Amino acid sequence: MSPASAIACESLEAYVDGELSAAESAAFDRHVAGCSACQAQLERQLRLRANLRTTLAKPAAGEDLRHRILAALPQDRPASASRPVARRQWLAMAAAASVAAILASSATLYVVRPSAEDDWQQAILDSHLRATLSGHVIDVASSDRHTVKPWFGGKTKIAPIVLDLADVGYPLLGGRLDIPQKDALPVLVYKAGPHVVSVFVRAADGPAPAGIAKIDGFSILNWSDDGLAYSAVSDADGAELEAFQRAFAAARQKLP
């Protein structure tokens, strides 16, 4: 073996790894044509590479881990009602409460401590943004409420009422499990024109809020019904969300 071809043999792995320049690659091709040792070695290296790439285990991160990480990230603001933004949100929500009172005629209205509610609103807005930004809006994709409802079974303590509103212009996209605060909650995902609406459902064992809040261009509409508190989050405007809530309430009435 001449010194020149020894150097060529040395570059076999760099060739397989795509680390050679075009000129170097071409030179290696020419070398291999006349070097039987390199031919045999090249075949083995390529076989090993192909086998490793097709069979090495790739354990996926999983939804649990993803939720855990996102939930552990520092929040924008501490749990305090004294921040100006928080107060503004609360005022907006309180102002809208009268509107909602008319809308949610069968629902019970409560007034609650602003701080806990502000935290909730921020948490579900973050959760909605997280889902829409990452493109992971739904865990179970189905327009069939009989598929979406059982999917939540066992994953959360809440058994949400899943309504199909496609015939009134709000197709059900599916459901997702989210942990906006400390509990896993069902989220129903609807489409309202070009907008995605996330409806968070939680138990209304204590006072539950009602009304519309606007945060950073997003609308949050709260209502409660039959022991459950609903919060719809969307970049649709408040009027659109109210129309959505009316449709939801109307369909709810029709259920046995």
Next chain:
Amino acid sequence: MSETDRRARFERLAVPLLDDAMHLAAWLAGNRTDAEDIVQEAMLRTYKYLDRFSGSAFRPWLLAIVRNTAMTWLKRNRSSKVVFVPDFEAQEPEALMNAAQAESPEGALLHRDLADQINRAVAALPDEFREVIVLRELQDLSYKEIAAVIDVPIGTVMSRLSRARRLLMDALPEHAA
């Protein structure tokens, strides 16, 4: 950077790479539970140091954090050398199915057997060799990127890769490598 901006950036850059982080952590730790702890810690670190990232290749940067977190974590939580026994599935069932689809059931079985052997052989490699194989063949990083992730010269990456491959070829039957 405000917390909101940081979060948006984190979700755009880091969250889509969670699986990549998990693959590396699993192959460094050898089991899923430890790997999840490592990934969580690494992702929180990534979030914290996000404004220090200024380059163009985010993936190697993130993988370097995962790798360093794993090293620290393993040192802290494993007092002595333990045998590396992966508890995760030896291969992706889907890829396997595709590869074996055209073949007979016997062919599929053979393929599964081969996949097991290959995963076991990689698992049996000493840490410094397993890590370069995983970064090269599973993460598809270049020599330069691997060098940056494990903080060694490129020449060291090349010699470790070469040595790792020779070990694998020795451990595996002729038709596998």
